[in-house]
Amino acid sequence: MHNMKIESPSTQDSTPIVFSAEMIAEINSVIAMFPEGKSKSAIIRILHIVQTHYRWTSVPAMNTVAEILNIQPIEVYEVASFYTMFHLNPVGNYVFEVCRTGPCMIVGSDEIIAYIEEKLNVKVGGTTADGMFTLKTAECLGACGYAPVLQCQYKFHEHLTKEKVDEIIEAYRTASFVN
Amino acid sequence: MAGRKLLIENVHIPGIETFDVYRKNGGYASVEKALKKMTPEEVVEEVKKSGLRGRGGAGFPTGMKWSFLAKPEGVPRYLVCNADESEPGTFKDRYLMEKVPHLLIEGMITSSYALGANVSYIYIRGEFMYILHILEKAIAEARANGMLGKNIMGSGYDLELVVAPGGGAYICGEETALLESLEGKRGNPRMKPPFPAVKGLWGCPTVVNNVETIAAVVPIVNNGGEEYAKIGIERSTGTKLISAGGNLVRPGVYEIEMGVTVEEFIYGDDYCRGIANGKRMKACIPGGSSVPILPAHLVTKTAAGENRLMTYESLADGGFASGSMLGSGGFIVFDEDQCIVRNTYTFARFYAHESCGQCSPCREGTGWMEKVLHRLENGHGTMEDISLLEEINKKIEGNTICPLGDAAAWPVAAAIRHFREEFEWHVTHPAEAQTRNYGLIQPRVEEIKAL
Numbered sequence: 001m002h003n004m005k006i007e008s009p010s011t012q013d014s015t016p017i018v019f020s021a022e023m024i025a026e027i028n029s030v031i032a033m034f035p036e037g038k039s040k041s042a043i044i045r046i047l048h049i050v051q052t053h054y055r056w057t058s059v060p061a062m063n064t065v066a067e068i069l070n071i072q073p074i075e076v077y078e079v080a081s082f083y084t085m086f087h088l089n090p091v092g093n094y095v096f097e098v099c100r101t102g103p104c105m106i107v108g109s110d111e112i113i114a115y116i117e118e119k120l121n122v123k124v125g126g127t128t129a130d131g132m133f134t135l136k137t138a139e140c141l142g143a144c145g146y147a148p149v150l151q152c153q154y155k156f157h158e159h160l161t162k163e164k165v166d167e168i169i170e171a172y173r174t175a176s177f178v179n
Numbered sequence: 180m181a182g183r184k185l186l187i188e189n190v191h192i193p194g195i196e197t198f199d200v201y202r203k204n205g206g207y208a209s210v211e212k213a214l215k216k217m218t219p220e221e222v223v224e225e226v227k228k229s230g231l232r233g234r235g236g237a238g239f240p241t242g243m244k245w246s247f248l249a250k251p252e253g254v255p256r257y258l259v260c261n262a263d264e265s266e267p268g269t270f271k272d273r274y275l276m277e278k279v280p281h282l283l284i285e286g287m288i289t290s291s292y293a294l295g296a297n298v299s300y301i302y303i304r305g306e307f308m309y310i311l312h313i314l315e316k317a318i319a320e321a322r323a324n325g326m327l328g329k330n331i332m333g334s335g336y337d338l339e340l341v342v343a344p345g346g347g348a349y350i351c352g353e354e355t356a357l358l359e360s361l362e363g364k365r366g367n368p369r370m371k372p373p374f375p376a377v378k379g380l381w382g383c384p385t386v387v388n389n390v391e392t393i394a395a396v397v398p399i400v401n402n403g404g405e406e407y408a409k410i411g412i413e414r415s416t417g418t419k420l421i422s423a424g425g426n427l428v429r430p431g432v433y434e435i436e437m438g439v440t441v442e443e444f445i446y447g448d449d450y451c452r453g454i455a456n457g458k459r460m461k462a463c464i465p466g467g468s469s470v471p472i473l474p475a476h477l478v479t480k481t482a483a484g485e486n487r488l489m490t491y492e493s494l495a496d497g498g499f500a501s502g503s504m505l506g507s508g509g510f511i512v513f514d515e516d517q518c519i520v521r522n523t524y525t526f527a528r529f530y531a532h533e534s535c536g537q538c539s540p541c542r543e544g545t546g547w548m549e550k551v552l553h554r555l556e557n558g559h560g561t562m563e564d565i566s567l568l569e570e571i572n573k574k575i576e577g578n579t580i581c582p583l584g585d586a587a588a589w590p591v592a593a594a595i596r597h598f599r600e601e602f603e604w605h606v607t608h609p610a611e612a613q614t615r616n617y618g619l620i621q622p623r624v625e626e627i628k629a630l
Contacts, residue, residue, distance in 0.1 A: 142306065
């Protein structure tokens with residue numbers, strides 16, 4: 001968390017982008033959940049909405065969030081860079097986050113990670129050449145009894161084996177998992 | 180023999196996640212009883228009598244925590260449910276919320292009434308987004324059936340419930356970090372005092388309770404605190420959800436009566452049914468990654484040779500020299516093939532990753548421990564590295580704003596305390612340590628000396 005890197009806003013075009021009417025409606029409904037004057041409480045959920053729409057959390061999108069919440073852009077960056085679910089750099093269509101903490105490790109997560117690297121021909125942190133998959137590791141996803149585990153766009157895939165990984169990759173490739 | 184179940188007894192009833200089925204099976208009785216027949220003070224009194232202790236890990240008496248809540252005139256009070264379940268080894272709250280979401284909603288209503296809160300929040304870790312949707316559906320059903328909103332069941336009591344997600348930060352399970360996060364900020368824990376009971380969410384008096392704690396209020400109000408306290412032993416009353424993982428025949432979430440023996444829990448037919456693949460147990464972490472690891476011979480028996488029980492007191496018997504803690508109930512079992520050094524390294528990496536960076540001893544110390552353990556695990560360590568880890572530990576422990584520093588230090592200290600030989604073997608046999616685990620060449624794990 002403290003060692004998270006955020007790409008410097010100056011290196012990106014920072015012009016706020018325009019959110020769709022549906023997104024704005026969804027964002028407003030989240031803001032309405034909190035008392036008047038406490039709309040900043042909506043920020044994390046808004047960032048989830050942003051990331052669901054754009055796959056990653058870009059500086060222009062964060063600037064738009066700042067405008068909506070009427071706060072400084074830095075207040076959005078500092079939140080987005082603290083919480084590890086927010087991808088601050090572009091990612092593939094599907095992001096595999098494979099848990100590697102103790103309880104997953106002792107039932108084979110290292111082998112699963114190595115297998116996915118080999119299968120997708122990508123290293124942890126990288127994105128496949130076709131832009132389809134990004135592979136990341138995660139620290140404890142809270143599903144230790146169903147380990148090894150990976151999460152992809154909020155969906156849990158549990159009791160992973162090499163065969164199961166094959167099936168999951170195939171299913172995403174043919175888009176039979178719709179989030 | 181399986182004991183009584185108070186929380187997840189009905190999980191196998193089809194449709195129990197819906198309001199109608201839940202209600203038909205006795206659901207929302209505690210709301211009816213509390214709002215129609217009891218004063219808020221009487222509800223607090225029952226919780227005190229029950230002996231219920233916080234189920235998130237700290238084990239602080241819930242009734243006492245509730246009684247600390249300040250009640251200044253004209254200032255709102257809040258109940259916040261901590262559903263940021265993130266302690267490695269722990270996945271019980273996820274199970275409860277997914278299977279019986281209305282139990283949590285019911286507990287929230289009854290508890291909010293007791294505390295005088297008119298808006299309450301459930302803060303759930305962002306990775307559990309699908310459960311957030313399950314809870315919001317349950318809340319909508321409860322509202323449609325008059326259990327939320329204005330004048331609940333004609334009692335004059337009003338309550339709104341809001342679910343808010345986190346974004347992937349273990350530290351937000353610490354209650355003041357959670358409140359910061361709920362206010363839309365980075366999850367940096369606050370200095371205490373003031374405690375949340377006085378200055379919590381938006382500076383208002385706030386109680387933060389774990390999911391399971393709030394769910395336990397339901398049977399306590401339904402049956403009375405005294406009935407609840409009849410289950411269990413000593414100051415460990417009632418039932419506890421244990422999430423069992425690792426090298427077990429049947430990992431999963433179990434509701435136990437406090438006081439079942441650890442041996443029964445690991446090997447019994449009603450529970451985990453022993454170690455997977457016919458192997459022997461090497462070690463166990465009984466309460467989530469933050470609590471001390473125990474070698475096999477101290478798991479089922481205390482140092483004095485007594486049967487170890489699944490209670491706060493028995494698991495802690497012997498202090499940190501030969502005991503551990505019940506913690507969050509994240510029960511992790513290691514078979515004889517597991518490498519303690521590697522496991523300790525993954526935990527150190529976890530805490531370094533999750534340190535919020537606010538306090539230097541934790542920010543720097545967790546990173547150093549990760550690096551030193553990485554060296555040891557990968558065959559580049561020295562004997563001095565083992566003492567260095569102990570040094571770093573002492574400098575983190577007790578020197579940070581929140582307990583994450585201690586949580587990072589304790590597992591490393593305990594691993595060295597009980598498995599020093601295995602750490603030393605990584606130094607003396609660096610090449611061999613890359614190809615096989617210590618347990619394989621020294622399978623008589625019961626002979627590994629405790630310090």
